[in-house]
Amino acid sequence: MGALVKKEIVTQKISASCCRRAFLCAVCRGSGTFYIKSADYGVTVAGADHELIQKCVAIVKSITAVEPEVKLHSYANKLGPDELFEFDLKHSDGVYDKLVEAGILPPPSVPDALCPPYVIEKSCCKISYLMGAFVSCGTLSAPKEASDGKSSGYYMGFNFSSEAQAKFMADLLNGYDANAKVRKRGENYSAYIKDAEKISDMLTRMHAVSGMLELQNIMLYRLLKNNSNRYSNCEAANISKTVNAAVKQLEAIDKLKRAGILDSLDASLQDVAAARLNNPDATLNELTEIIPGHPNRGAVNHRLKRLLDLSEAVKD
Secondary structure (H helix, E strand, C coil), rough: HHHHHHHHHCCCCCCHHHHHHHHHHHHHHHHHEEEEEEEEEEEEEEEECCCHHHHHHHHHHHHHHHCCCCCCEEEEEEEEEEEEEEEEEEECCCCHHHHHHHHCCCCCCCCCCCCCCCCCCCCHHHHHHHHHHHHHHHEEEECCEECCCCCCCEEEEEECCHHHHHHHHHHHHHHCCCEEEEEECCCCEEECCCHHHHHHHHHHHCCHHHHHHHHHHHHHHHHHHHHHHHHHHHHHHHHHHHHHHHHHHHHHHHHHHHCCCCCHCCHHHHHHHHHHHHHCCCCCHHHHCCCCCCCCHHHHHHHHHHHHHHHHCCCC
8 A cells, every 4th residue: 555655646746846855855864875985975865666766866957957877776585576776966976065055965964964944844845745755765554354353553654764863754744733653663763653544634635645545445444344343243242142031031930830830920920931931032022022912022021020030039
């Protein structure tokens, strides 16, 4: 599901230059790696999505008039061959310094510097920053039935190598009442949301409408299934309760019969006893249709309780 949302975000056109700057600022912090090599330094931005990398290259070119070269790296993993695309923003090319001036990249003396406030001052730029962060280091999952019958929960996360970056992202998310939190996962830190409605709201803000609709469908399916399970459990509990009550009533009637008391009771109690003996599985409503005179449910229940009380008075 996360791949669907990322694809939807990457294919969107970002028209305003301020929003393109915020988008690239987030991508560089989400999937960029600062390096120092001999007399040069810079940031390498890498990702498996070629379209995202090309989008970032186009933004860099629009700001610096320089088009970084995209390199392709092929590697093998457990699932087979895979590809990684990357480009460098170098000091020697004059690109790094221009992007520092634009507020996109951190100063080389503080490579882990947070996004400058003026870059995301506008509400549209905040959203663009969120979009850039999600496509570069975001994850998204929704409940799926596991083999053991259990299910995972709703989760939207943004993974960073720096705790400060994760806290910055959590604060940005909480500006939209997302109830985001930060936790450490291995060597990295995550800003995450686990509330389905808040995740849905965040997808809407990021203009990921298709992703939001899919999430809403999952939420609706889970709601209907849970309600169905609750109904089934309630029905099972009611059936069990009815069976247990009927067993006790049958035992009471048998006890009164063996004690020679049943035949001496008034007709209304004998009619109820006979109906229960002949219909051990019947509910109270069904007994009302069987007993002569068709007494109401309350009357039938009262007479059965009377039989129970009489049986308790009989010594074994």
